[in-house]
Amino acid sequence: MSAVSYGIARGIRFQILSEEDLDRIHWGTLHILEKVGVQVDSPTCRKLLKENGCEIDEKARSARIPSHLVEEALSKKKSAITLAARDRSYDARLDLNHSYMCANGNGAVAVDFETGERRNSTKKDLVDSTRICDALPNVHIHWPMVSSTDMPASVVHLHDLEASLNNTGKHVMYETGVTLEDAKNLTAMGYAAAGGEKEYRRRPITSCLQCTYAPLQHDAGVMDASLEFARNGVPLVFFCMPQPGATGPASLVGSVVVGNAEVLSALVMTQLSSPGAAVIYGLGIAPLDMKTTVRAGGSPEHAICSAMGTEMAHYYGMPSCVGVSGTAKEPGIQAAIETYTGCVGPLLAGADLMCGIGLLEDSSCLYLEQVVIDDEIVGAIARLIRGEWADDETLALDVIEKVGIGKDYLAQKHTMQFLRTDHFMPSLIDRRSEDTWSTTGKKTMRDSAREKVKEILGKHEVKPLSDEVNKDLAAMIKKAEKPMWGGESRVE
């Protein structure tokens, strides 16, 4: 057993791609990067690539990347990354032996817990969902679940980070560093919360997930921000999302090639600029549903692509961050099937970090009940992937001998010991008998989830940042506020 106790320990792995498959995807990707290349909108990044031997087409803003640059970037990459947390007991060590779960992020809609009204998300929704994620045992990394759309548009993402840092002790990953200025502000807030740049560089308590654009494109703001984050010691995830059949080939492996080319080219730029920067391999490939035009989040294809993305990441010696979501509109059977399918595949394949659970309508809508239900689903899967082994203690020959024939094991010390480690104890799944269940109101899982949400919101306490740090953060947010879209600075 591992000495690291945080996160999901895993001892089972199934393999989808063979070594030969992995080689062919890798070589195929190198072929695409050399022959087709990628679009690089940032002039800074094009200059960087040109200086290092890439063939640049300024008119098409594209770059063809020779294989040796990819190999060089892979030799400089960082394999062991720790996503540190404000509360050290929540440090997430991506070490190939543990999986970590993240709640889904940046939805813009929430269903009001009290009124049931579906409306734009607010900072209060973010505070509540952050506290819930802090309390849940199977959510290990925090991603602001919704945006504070009631805050001034120019600084919504800074309010999101402030609310997150104050309401969880867990590591905070955001995906809102999409301009150079955003990167500077978000870095500064991270430094302030960590107690200064030096401390932050030692223990980065925030990280940034950056999306590439399928097929084969890199946004200028995103890449400029990424290089800034890398310089500042902020860990990055480059997350590719081609949709098989639409922005990637319909064959899943073909879409993995497209996504892989995006991630590797982003890695090349980052390692050329900041050698040794912490970069996590990100992939969230779900097909476009050809009947509804909606992305099929939580589909088996989504799960199997996240599993293959994990295998590619590990082939390169990088930790993976892969996606899960669901298209259900409300908590219930569909949502549970989608979360379960979406999580179990990648986790069985050894996903290091998964994002994320809890949002419905394919990562758009927050239902607090679903967050706690998904936590339960991940808890069950965590048990499924832990692994089993036969040693003196698990074989229990002495206990079997002691109890003998026809007696029970209930009063054995061994029973208590292994109950704690080997038996999943559900918090929402109701295993009581029908008569007990029916005499106590026939509660559905959704009812129990509501009760659990209420209990957490009523009782769970999180130590906020110090007043001094909060004063600094407030000043940073104030300074960053600026008029947008026709001069309005605040939506009153």
Add this chain to the structure above:
Amino acid sequence: MEEIVTRLKNAVINYEMETIADLAKEVVDSGVDPLVAIEEGLAQGIKTVGEKFGKGEIFLPELVMGAEAMKAALAVLEPAVPSGKHRATLGKVLIGTVQDDIHEIGKNLVSTMLSSNGFEVVDLGVNVPSEDFVKKAAEIKPNILAMSALMTTTMPRMGEVIAPLKKEDPSVKTIVGGAPVTDVYAKEVGADGYSGDASGAVDSAKKLVG
């Protein structure tokens, strides 16, 4: 005197199955009234354990370990109780698994739950011939007769016991349980109570003696 009774209570709360019998001997030797030791020590201890289980603070093996500790101490203390005196309980329950059925884990759980909730339980074991239930009831005069069956083929044995039992002594209440047993079936065989799980059996028994 009080100190040793408290130690006895704590020994149940801490599941000291192996050492509690020695402590009980110490109680007897010290001259403390064994009835006081049972009621203030053991009963209070198991009550605490039972409450913790009810609140979900501890798990079943802990409850069973507490009950095992209590049983071990009772084996020493009960013979020391002066004849004619009896410990106060919520009632006496005669329990067993019906004839041709050897499934006893559920029945044992009910026994444990009942004794940790203040009932005195007399367990006839498994594969109990129907006439033995009736005979034993006539002998020990229980408040409740409890039966379990795991198979549809053995459930009818319950009715086979209840009919002559009620004829003999209509005041004895009966409860039945086991995987295939439903509340409807319980009524059909003339049982007074039914429960789908061990915790529910306690509520059911309390209602019948209350």
